[in-house]
Amino acid sequence: MKYCAFLRGVNVKGTNMKMAEVCEVFKNAGMKDVASVLASGNIIFSSEKSAQDLKIILEKAMSEYFNYEAFLFIKSVEExxxxxxxxxxxxxxxxxxxxxxxxxxxxxxxxxxxxxxxxxxxxxxxxxxxxxxxxxxxxxxxxxxxxxxxxxxxxxxxxxxxxxxxxxxxxxxxxx
Missing domain, CATH: 3.30.70 (Alpha-Beta Plaits)
Structure with missing residues (x-):
């Protein structure tokens, strides 16, 4: 299933991230077909997991990699x-x-x-x-x-x- 993760607080107030690195974190967390849209933290990807599970997995991966408290919201293509x-x-x-x-x-x-x-x-x-x-x-x-x-x-x-x-x-x- 295709999703988009909307990250909060990316590239504002000192939380700077290169989208290529963010995409790499998503790939390392098991996401497929990963791509970014703009530099504001919009990551498109595919996964068979539920949005609720993905939120937990990806917030943990982002928090660990970038050493900050990550908040993101997962939405389906329909949403x-x-x-x-x-x-x-x-x-x-x-x-x-x-x-x-x-x-x-x-x-x-x-x-x-x-x-x-x-x-x-x-x-x-x-x-x-x-x-x-x-x-x-x-x-x-x-x-x-x-x-x-x-x-x-x-x-x-x-x-x-x-x-x-x-x-x-x-x-x-x-x-x-």
Whole structure:
């Protein structure tokens, strides 16, 4: 079965990794057909194991190899397609759209945080098919109240986010 692992906190705040090394760690952990998409920690691979088992195996392998506390989220091809196809926002060159990958029901936690945050003009959060999407004006991602909430330490093992365009790139690579 084909999967994509979404790593949290890669190549930010001093956690620097070369994707070729990350792919090697995945191969050494028994994954097949391993490839990376972008430098933000998106690893496509094949395995017959369940997503739950893969999370444990790969977090351990990454933590040991890179000497950090690894958090990653494993999604199937169908789940990745759902992220792309369920996007509720129209493309706009002045706005970023993010989708959040995480544990079951993390979308409810994120919506609660979003609803209590101050918002800028055109900033929106929506849940579609159990996926949380956030639209924010370009240049405001890290400065917005919600953007700052996303860095909370108590949420670090719950989710990671990707620009919606990343899902398109992942799907193209999976289907090539």
């Amino acid at each position: 990745i397609e759902s992220f792309w196809n369920s996007n509720p926002f129209d493309k706009n060159e002045n706005l970023h759209i993010y989708a959040f990958v995480g544990h079951n029901e993390v979308e409810k936690v994120l919506m609660k945080e979003f609803e209590s945050a101050e918002k800028t003009e055109n900033e929106e959060g929506k849940i579609v098919n159990n996926n949380f999407y956030w639209q924010v004006p370009k240049g405001n991602t890290l400065d917005s109240t919600f953007g700052k909430i996303l860095g909370k330490k108590n949420l670090k093992d719950q989710f990671t986010s990707r620009n919606i365009n990343t899902f398109e790139k992942i799907m193209k690579k999976i289907n090539s």
